[in-house]
Amino acid sequence: MANKSQMRKNTLLGYLFIGPWLICFLAFTALPFAASFFLSFTEYNMLSVPKFIGFSNYIRLFTQDNLFMTSLGVTFKFVFISIPLRLLFALMVAMILNRDSKAVPIYRVIYYLPSILGGSVAVSVMWKYCFSKTGVFNSFLNMLGIPCNISWISNKDTALWSIILLFIWQFGSPMLIFLSGLKQIPRSYYEAAVVDGAGPVKKFFRITLPLLSPIIFFNLVMQMIGGFMVFSQAMIITDGGPMNKTLVYALYLYRQSFAYYKMGYGCAMAWILLVIIGFFTALVFKSSSAWVFYENEMFDGKSNKRKGRARRK
Amino acid sequence: MIRKKLSNTVLFHAVVCAIGFVMIYPLIWMFFSSFKESSLVLSTVDHLFPEKWEFGNYLNGWSGFGGTTFTTFFQNSVIVTVVSVIGNVLASAMAAYGFTRIRFRGRGFFFICMLITMMVPSQVLVVPQYIIFNGLNWVNTFLPLTVPEWGGRAFFIFLIMQFIAGIPKDLDEAAEIDGCGKVRLFTRVMMPLIKPALATSAIFSFYWKWDDFMGSLLYLNSPEKYTVSIALKLFCDPTSVSDYGAMFAMCVASLLPVIVLFLFTQKYIVDGIAMSGLKA
DSSP states (O other): OHHHHHHHHHHHHHHHHHHHHHHHHIIIIIHHHHHHHHHTTEEOOSSSOOEEOTTHHHHHHHHTOHHHHHHHHHHHHHHHHHHHHHHHHHHHHHHHHOSOOTTHHHHHHHHHHHHHHTTSHHHHHHHHHHSSTTSHHHHHHHHTTOOOOOOTTTSTTTHHHHHHHHHHHOOHHHHHHHHHHHHTSOHHHHHHHHHTTOOHHHHIIIIIHHHHHHHHHHHHHHHHHHHHTOOHHHHHHTTTOSTTTTOOHHHHHHIIIIISOOHHHHHHHHHHHHHHHHHHHHHHHHHHHHHOOOTTHHHHSSOOHHHHHHHHO | OHHHHHHHHHHHHHHHHHHHHHHHHHHHHHHHHTTSOGGGTTTOTTOOSOSSOOTHHHHHHHTOBTTBOHHHHHHHHHHHHHHHHHHHHHHHHHHHHHHHHOOOTTHHHHHHHHHHHTTSOHHHHHHHHHHHHHHTTOTTSSHHHHGGGGGOOHHHHHHHHHHHHTSOHHHHHHHHHTTOOHHHIIIIIIHHHTHHHHHHHHHHHHHHHHHOOHHHHHHOOSGGGOOHHHHHHHHTOTTTOOOHHHHHHHHHHHHHHHHHHHHHHHHHHHHHHHHHOOOO
16 A cells, blocks of 8 residues: 555656646647647637638648748758758768867867857848858958859849858757767777778778768758758848748748738648658658668677667767 | 878868868958948958947947837846746756656656657747737737746756766665655755756757747837847848948847857857757
8 A cells, every 4th residue: 555655646746846847838839739730720810710611721732822832842952952961061070070189179169159159140140241242252252263243142043052051050069969979989990990901981981971870860850850940040131032032931931820810821831841840750760770870780780779779878 | 100190180270270260250250340330341341350440339239229228138138048047947857857767657658748849840839829828918028938948848858867867776765765855855966966967958048048039029029028139130120220330249249148158168068969969
């Protein structure tokens, strides 16, 4: 009997500790989550009661709303260019920095600084003026002998690229994660490879890349989710223009919900975004067995993922 | 051999410094531009240093717009950020302790719920949240920005959980044998031990809240309630801005707290990210 009352006491204590989280979770996440799903099947403008209209929002999105398709295309282009490039750059810099030098901590700080500041309004404003007609980027090109006086942010072919570049610029956190991953690879592997006559390219593809693949995978998933939600940079730098070339999904969703007060429509868009993110996350997870490599596979040939994951921590 | 090694080291430093300089250059440029005469900011881009140091930009910028100065905006940001950070870290630590060290019914289920919240895009929640806060009459107050933070964040809960998992359970048991209840165990024993994880959470919580633009954009609609991020956005609006010196001065001012905090705490950040794979 004592055990039972102990159990009850523990349950009470448990809910006491997770209480604040649980209350906020129910009120500000679970309830809105359910409400959003319901609202996506309604017409709602906050003034009158939600009117149930079935799948109309979804049907209209896919059949009549050109801007929806535009924003989807812009976002895909943005995510699939900026995230791989960001990770590539992070890996490259991490490999350069992976050496014993007293200066490395200082370099780490410098390279990480843009990631700390990148989400702020100030940096977006700065970026806007760096890539304007008379901005820093053009003066840099001119210095290199490439005459250039287009405005990168208001040219329809380059506007999205200036935002992509802003994202690549913030490669700090994956870089730090890769760097700590690289540090965990035993030096003896490389030494053995050199004895066997492997060059730097082979060392990279046969040792570094396979051993880092779990970390790369984790970062790819998390960064992609973040990439699909890009909002403030696009709003501040270009505000969706020119000619909707930078109208990212979250910005269009914001306009539908809070500028035109089509809140049911906005919720339908949000659920499509959720499905898209879920789909790509699942895809990356599913395909991971083909390219994510856990260390012990190297030795006993059997995949023992759990152990590999534990090691990663 | 030694010579090769030396030239290799020189090459390393040269390459790393060059990349670093190009990366940081826009920030340096903004800093010096904030001291240039307003009419020269965009016409003397190729000169980094101002010919004449114009400290007045900061005074002009600080006077803000619509009769509200940046003193108000900074005050608002500080209130929102500090209140959020305290609640965020406290609730995250409590939840992390509950999930790792107390066995109770429903633990597994709610733990999964917490993990899922990390994957849900905020856009899904934003409209109903707005309706809820509007119904509570919280719009144009700081409450929508601060109250939800008192539930903690999944990222921090997860980070602190990993840290607690590294603390031997014997310690809990020893304390309990000595008659220390779970609550006291948490406040007296656990909290001091998990300080590094709390510090990392607090720092990131600060950055995210200080930079938060979406929340302020949605919920604050009178200038005396504006936080720095939304005020800066309106201050820098292309249709209204003409004083580029003042604009950059306020941009620099808004980044200053973040940069100072970063320089003092970078060790926690670097270790924290490496430990958890946190996004930022």
